[in-house]
Amino acid sequence: MLALDGIAKHFGGIRAVDDLALTVAKGEILGLIGPNGSGKSTTVNLICGLYPVTAGRITLDGRDITDLPTHRRLSEGIARTFQNIRLFGGLTVWQNLWVAQNAPAHRKERGYLARWLGGSKQAREETGRLLDFAGLAHRKDELAANLAFGEQRRLELARALATRPSLLLLDEPAAGMNAEEIAALDERIRELKRQGYTIVLIEHHMELVMAVSDRVCVLNFGRKIAEGTAAEVQADPAVRQAYLGTA
Numbered sequence: 203m204l205a206l207d208g209i210a211k212h213f214g215g216i217r218a219v220d221d222l223a224l225t226v227a228k229g230e231i232l233g234l235i236g237p238n239g240s241g242k243s244t245t246v247n248l249i250c251g252l253y254p255v256t257a258g259r260i261t262l263d264g265r266d267i268t269d270l271p272t273h274r275r276l277s278e279g280i281a282r283t284f285q286n287i288r289l290f291g292g293l294t295v296w297q298n299l300w301v302a303q304n305a306p307a308h309r310k311e312r313g314y315l316a317r318w319l320g321g322s323k324q325a326r327e328e329t330g331r332l333l334d335f336a337g338l339a340h341r342k343d344e345l346a347a348n349l350a351f352g353e354q355r356r357l358e359l360a361r362a363l364a365t366r367p368s369l370l371l372l373d374e375p376a377a378g379m380n381a382e383e384i385a386a387l388d389e390r391i392r393e394l395k396r397q398g399y400t401i402v403l404i405e406h407h408m409e410l411v412m413a414v415s416d417r418v419c420v421l422n423f424g425r426k427i428a429e430g431t432a433a434e435v436q437a438d439p440a441v442r443q444a445y446l447g448t449a
């Protein structure tokens with residue numbers, strides 16, 4: 203579904219991502235891990251178009267999307283969450299989802315905007331399902347800015363789902379969560395996997411990423427240093443060195 207072909211992002215002298223080749227198959231959960239500053243978030247920013255690439259090519263379902271702006275990539279089915287949450291703080295929980303539901307992908311459907319503005323039954327039901335999935339039904343009229351941290355993370359995930367993505371990029375969804383919240387997130391990600399979502403999951407909680415990923419890719423200094431099953435990368439000396447600083 204997704205192919206990164208020798209992509210690079212340089213910030214002045216910093217090679218945040220360097221000659222990275224990576225593929226993601228439909229229905230796969232790819233775990234993307236690596237020490238702090240290894241280029242994980244930059245990779246997500248390149249895939250969703252927040253940053254232009256310095257070099258390389260990105261294709262989605264065989265189509266070159268390297269030069270498409272972010273909103274066009276969204277309409278091609280790429281949605282994401284942010285490591286540092288970015289909700290519409292002045293909108294309610296419900297409104298955050300409602301806006302996302304009107305993402306460009308939906309506008310391809312005839313009459314969608316009219317249905318959206320009119321508040322169609324179908325769209326309302328979809329918002330309701332997402333509120334339930336995120337455990338936020340009781341908070342639907344609260345401003346996003348007033349939510350607790352864990353609730354904000356759940357709302358961001360639901361907002362990404364509201365765009366009906368074919369590829370979901372999750373940048374450290376468990377960051378800042380307590381053990382109970384992480385367990386609930388783990389269950390939600392497993393549910394998305396059962397539903398057949400294709401996901402790139404960046405995560406520091408190794409238990410979570412190792413449990414749900416079909417394949418794990420490890421970055422260090424912007425380069426891929428290992429790729430394989432959870433067990434394979436855990437046993438890889440280069441990975442141990444990157445994390446622990448010893449061979």
Ligand code: ADP
Nearest residue numbers: 213216218236237238239240241242243244245
């Ligand atoms: P990770 O998500 O793996 O922790 P990042 O992708 O955020 O790593 O960062 C990779 C490297 O690129 C780091 O050295 C970081 O300081 C640098 N970097 C990231 N974004 C920018 C930016 N907008 N401007 C300059 N340097 C950046």
Ligand code: MG
Nearest residue numbers: 242243244285
């Ligand atoms: Mg990051």
